Amino acid sequence: MRRVLPLLALLALAALPAIAGKFYVELVAKIMIMAVFAMSLDLLVGVTGLVSLGHAAFFGLASYVVALAAPDSYTAANLWTSLPLAIAASALLAFAIGALVLRTRGVYFIMVTLAFSQMVYFVFHDTKIGGGSDGTYLYAKPEAKLGDWTLVDFGDSTQFYYTMLGLLILTFAFLRLVLASRFGHALAGIRSNEQRMRALGFNTYAYKLAAFTLAGAIAGLAGYFAAVQFGFVNPEMLSWHQSANVLLMVILGGLGNLFGAIVGAFAFILLQDLFSSLTKHWLLLMGGFVILVVMLLPGGLTRAGEAWRTWRMPARDA
Amino acid sequence: MLEPVLTAHNLTRRFGGVVAVDDVSLEIRHGEIHALIGPNGAGKSTLINLLAGELTPTSGTIALRGDPLPRARPHRRARLGVGRTFQRSNVFRDFSAFENCRLAAQAWLPRTWALHERASRCAVSGAAATRALAAVGLSARGDVLAEALSHGERRELEIAMCLATEPSVLLLDEPLAGMAAEESQRVLELLRQLKTGRAILLVEHDMDAVFAVADVITVMANGAVLASGSPQTVRNDVGVRDAYLGEPI
Numbered sequence: 001m002r003r004v005l006p007l008l009a010l011l012a013l014a015a016l017p018a019i020a021g022k023f024y025v026e027l028v029a030k031i032m033i034m035a036v037f038a039m040s041l042d043l044l045v046g047v048t049g050l051v052s053l054g055h056a057a058f059f060g061l062a063s064y065v066v067a068l069a070a071p072d073s074y075t076a077a078n079l080w081t082s083l084p085l086a087i088a089a090s091a092l093l094a095f096a097i098g099a100l101v102l103r104t105r106g107v108y109f110i111m112v113t114l115a116f117s118q119m120v121y122f123v124f125h126d127t128k129i130g131g132g133s134d135g136t137y138l139y140a141k142p143e144a145k146l147g148d149w150t151l152v153d154f155g156d157s158t159q160f161y162y163t164m165l166g167l168l169i170l171t172f173a174f175l176r177l178v179l180a181s182r183f184g185h186a187l188a189g190i191r192s193n194e195q196r197m198r199a200l201g202f203n204t205y206a207y208k209l210a211a212f213t214l215a216g217a218i219a220g221l222a223g224y225f226a227a228v229q230f231g232f233v234n235p236e237m238l239s240w241h242q243s244a245n246v247l248l249m250v251i252l253g254g255l256g257n258l259f260g261a262i263v264g265a266f267a268f269i270l271l272q273d274l275f276s277s278l279t280k281h282w283l284l285l286m287g288g289f290v291i292l293v294v295m296l297l298p299g300g301l302t303r304a305g306e307a308w309r310t311w312r313m314p315a316r317d318a
Numbered sequence: 319m320l321e322p323v324l325t326a327h328n329l330t331r332r333f334g335g336v337v338a339v340d341d342v343s344l345e346i347r348h349g350e351i352h353a354l355i356g357p358n359g360a361g362k363s364t365l366i367n368l369l370a371g372e373l374t375p376t377s378g379t380i381a382l383r384g385d386p387l388p389r390a391r392p393h394r395r396a397r398l399g400v401g402r403t404f405q406r407s408n409v410f411r412d413f414s415a416f417e418n419c420r421l422a423a424q425a426w427l428p429r430t431w432a433l434h435e436r437a438s439r440c441a442v443s444g445a446a447a448t449r450a451l452a453a454v455g456l457s458a459r460g461d462v463l464a465e466a467l468s469h470g471e472r473r474e475l476e477i478a479m480c481l482a483t484e485p486s487v488l489l490l491d492e493p494l495a496g497m498a499a500e501e502s503q504r505v506l507e508l509l510r511q512l513k514t515g516r517a518i519l520l521v522e523h524d525m526d527a528v529f530a531v532a533d534v535i536t537v538m539a540n541g542a543v544l545a546s547g548s549p550q551t552v553r554n555d556v557g558v559r560d561a562y563l564g565e566p567i
Contacts, residue, residue, distance in 0.1 A: 177433055180438065181433045182432070185417075186424065189413075196404075200479065201397045201483055203394075210431075
């Protein structure tokens, strides 16, 4: 079951453009972008134990780089230069913010990540950079050309969809590698017991800063393609609502195993879509669903099987 | 005379108006078990935290092999070879016993940032973890989660993790607390073996154990050193008897 389900899901994703309409292809492409974003946050929240409420700052900054790297909003940016630039900008911002916020712990960490991301939000909201509070439209998508030959046309929703599927798989594979490496084990040690890690000789601050920067860079990767897909950028993309949404996705799906982040992103956005088509008070339904999951499945949706088994056969040795 | 490894000079640490450690000087020598005893609140744990770099002294200096140590940073001190255990078992509860030791051994390894290499296939830290578990007699329990170990086993794991980092100085904060008599004996035997080639500071409440293994005993009361010397000297010290108020030692 554990091996078959992800494979079936992957096959379904690969086949989707052949069987579903454009609306769903674009919706799922958007979900896969958010899944990459959620995985990057899972590296902090689930793996390292750093609950950040400011992760959208790195996502949104990269979105803005798409707009700012283009000569004007009618001329396409070059993928090969603008994508590395966007990731570097997000990584640099994450490094700078991380260097300061990682000196705090627990609830203070949550507060200062929120505060710093709101500072970034207001830089874009209150100045003329990137169109102020209205944001900017991008009429031309970045071009991925090799010489004169177009490698991928991001304007074509099927091609964009498969690019995002590839991005999702690559990010997942890369982060699994990170989790299995010595670096990943050290991060898990920090989540479990940071004081002990320091006593053993680990410079936990440096490890956390590296994780924070890496997570920021991957969030930037997601933010870049979000801007490409939506065709506009606005300050909402780096607001704290966005940070809270992605945190909810990770919690809904289950922390620490990356699968949860992907499942959470799908569940969150599909339900958002479903509930908002039912009623304009859909946020109530969404809130109720989140509460139900947290109460009934404390390990998130990906650990539903375990929760079901313990419910069927309550532990008697407790 | 054995060579001093870790030396504390006139260490003082205040918490507000309270002087937890008051002008303490101490030498921990190579090949010796140096026991630190004293009633609760005497400042023993604070002293260990100062030596391990967990706390910064208000005044005074700490030197390792003659070199003064810079400001308190626990991970730096651990890298220099000062290993410690904690009074309350402080292990990675959701890791297996073996994984606890492997992670500990990994602290020393270069190539920590080689992301493509699996930590579970690291031969060096794996071998160090196997050795450390064998040393404390936990070889058979390697796959058990730390939270599922018995209290005594967790105390032993605590020591094994410290050994896995291959320290030259061991700071042991009440390693025998809550252990069964049999387990205590095993740990004491281990300490006797470990002192060859290492310096050990042992904070312990079990007086029988202390007098059985210690080469030097320092007695603390109210943050200050009351007496220091061989077990025989300390046993006969009048001040020490007063501090323990008639408790036979």
